[in-house]
Amino acid sequence: MGSLKRNIKPGDFVICDQFIDQTKKRKDTFFNGPQVAHIEMAYPYCPEFRKIAVSQAKKLNLRIHGKGTVVVIEGPRFSTLADSLRFSKMGGDLINMTQYPEVVLALELGICYLNISLVTDYDAGIYAGSKIKPVSIDQVLNNFKKNNAKLKKLVSAVIKNTPERTGCGCKEKAERALIG
Numbered sequence: 384m385g386s387l388k389r390n391i392k393p394g395d396f397v398i399c400d401q402f403i404d405q406t407k408k409r410k411d412t413f414f415n416g417p418q419v420a421h422i423e424m425a426y427p428y429c430p431e432f433r434k435i436a437v438s439q440a441k442k443l444n445l446r447i448h449g450k451g452t453v454v455v456i457e458g459p460r461f462s463t464l465a466d467s468l469r470f471s472k473m474g475g476d477l478i479n480m481t482q483y484p485e486v487v488l489a490l491e492l493g494i495c496y497l498n499i500s501l502v503t504d505y506d507a508g509i510y511a512g513s514k515i516k517p518v519s520i521d522q523v524l525n526n527f528k529k530n531n532a533k534l535k536k537l538v539s540a541v542i543k544n545t546p547e548r549t550g551c552g553c554k555e556k557a558e559r560a561l562i563g
């Protein structure tokens with residue numbers, strides 16, 4: 384996951400609360416008619432799961448940001464400097480190529496969806512002109528390796544601390560969405 388903001392640093396964790404879809408070619412619904420799903424997307428990530436993830440990350444002393452907006456691009460290429468600046472200005476905190484449409488498809492089925500972002504690099508734009516290098520695949524893989532153990536710990540802590548029923552409303556959201 385690339386950072387679009389100076390204060391979100393490689394090695395930090397972000398529990399995203401918003402996404403901006405910049406993908407182009409992906410199928411993003413199970414319902415292509417006659418039944419369609421107009422799913423509410425103001426708060427795409429499960430509020431209960433997010434709370435659990437934030438509190439467990441704090442317990443593990445991780446460098447955590449309790450919310451953030453991720454821009455999902457089509458890829459497979461990384462951004463140009465201009466792309467990266469644009470995404471940062473449009474309100475993005477992070478950038479990557481996954482989780483859209485996964486989050487929407489999960490919600491259509493009433494499945495709670497959580498995003499735990501591990502920051503691996505500063506994307507191309509924010510340090511344009513400074514000594515910090517723009518993202519490369521080596522940088523991403525190295526930082527991922529370095530922090531992978533922490534990520535695994537956090538995921539397992541979230542799973543252990545998830546109650547059987549949460550009353551989060553994700554399932555009901557899916558039921559309300561169906562028309563036709």
Ligand SMILES: [Zn+2]
Binds near residue numbers: 549
């Ligand atoms: Zn939920």
